[in-house]
Amino acid sequence: MKKQAFNPYLPSWEYVPDGEPYVYGDRLYVFGSHDEFNGKNFCQNDYVLWSAPVDDLSDWRMEGTIYRTVQDPDAKKNSFLQAPDVVQGPDGRWYLYYTLCLAPFMGVAVSDQLTGPYEYYGKVRLPNGHVIGSQKHELFQFDPGLFRDDDGRICTSQQKLDTNK
DSSP: OOSOOOSSOSOTTOOOOSOEEEEETTEEEEEOOOOOTTOSSSSOSOEEEEEEETTOTTOOEEEEEEEOGGGSTTOOTTOOBOOOEEEEOTTSOEEEEEEBTTOSSEEEEEESSTTOOOEEEEEOBOTTSOBTTOSTTSOOOOSOOOEEOTTSOEEOSSOEEOOOO
């Protein structure tokens, strides 16, 4: 470590709660929702990505805005992007799973690079095409938690998901 690292580790003007840290290669990446300074609500800003070398967690770098709320066709004026998660798919591309505030389903954006930018891909669906969370009796989709199963498919705590459209 080149200098002492302190908490909070991001600049004082940055608010990235619900962080999902991942180490890829020699960097630590933090994905999370993005609060606005003095905001009236949580998660009002677009997603940004921060990273640091794993051997120097005092040297944080903003990778940029990776996904904007308005990219989701279901976003309305007061839609906010809530806590995301990211996973590399079997096709080598990166999938960013997220929920819009008060929307019952989970959206997916995709990028060829971990650091984005991500483009809207669609809603999370069952293999038969049904959008998970679109019916009253289904669980409300919130804060995705992802992993790649042994068979290479992307999974959440509720369902194995198929990213091969």
